Amino acid sequence: MGDYFQTIVDLDASAADAERLARRVVDRLVTEGIVLAERTDCVLGRPLGHPPGPSWARAVGDLDADEEPWDGLAVHIGRTVFDGGQDSPEAVTCPLCAATTPLESDPYDEFLPEPDGRSTAATDAEDPWPRFATALATWQTTGDAMVVCPACRCPAPLPDWTWTDDRLALGHLGFEFWNWPELTDDFRTRLSGLLDGHRTAYVWGKI
Ligand SMILES: [Zn+2]
Secondary structure, eight states: OOEEEEEEEESSSHHHHHHHHHHHHHHHHHTTTSSOSSSSSOOSSSOBBBBTTTTTGBBBOOOOOTOOOSEEEEEEEEEEEEEBBTTTSSSSTTTOOOOOEOOOOOOOGGGOTTTTOOOOOGOOOTHHHHHHHHHHHHHHHHHHOEEEOOTTTOEEEGGGGGGGGEEEEEEEEEEEEEEEOBHHHHHHHHHHHHTTOOOOOEEEEOO
């Protein structure tokens, strides 16, 4: 059994907004007792996170007796590609023409060289993943990347593409709950409401 996470990503927050909005959300969650203010070694991928507070159940739905969060909240501030860990997106939709492109291979295959030094995905000219994976890496480094749509042949900014089932999201602010029961729609809506009316994505994944 692995570790799983749920991340609420602010899709509209700028780099300049992120810290202020993060503080507002964490302050509210601490006030409601959903997480604790102190930070401890309770998350993966970050040195410190906020452990569950006494009222953590306010964020989740009906529970079985043995379900409770056993890790904390990691707050990501700064340009980040939020992905689903082992769960790669199955398709991506163009913001210009709304055509959906299936993605069959693993997104990061091309970064994993075969023992003989060849890459796996790069050998398939029809596979769109290498172009998206390259754009993701470029965006992570520079904050700017375009991808040409396989359907309409027009370039569109990478952050504007929609990933099926929110398996991937790009943003400057994310609230990542590690090993919590499923967050309710109501909680996600309330948290989004603290983000100046920004659009949010809900990324679920496991490692
Ligand atoms: Zn298109």
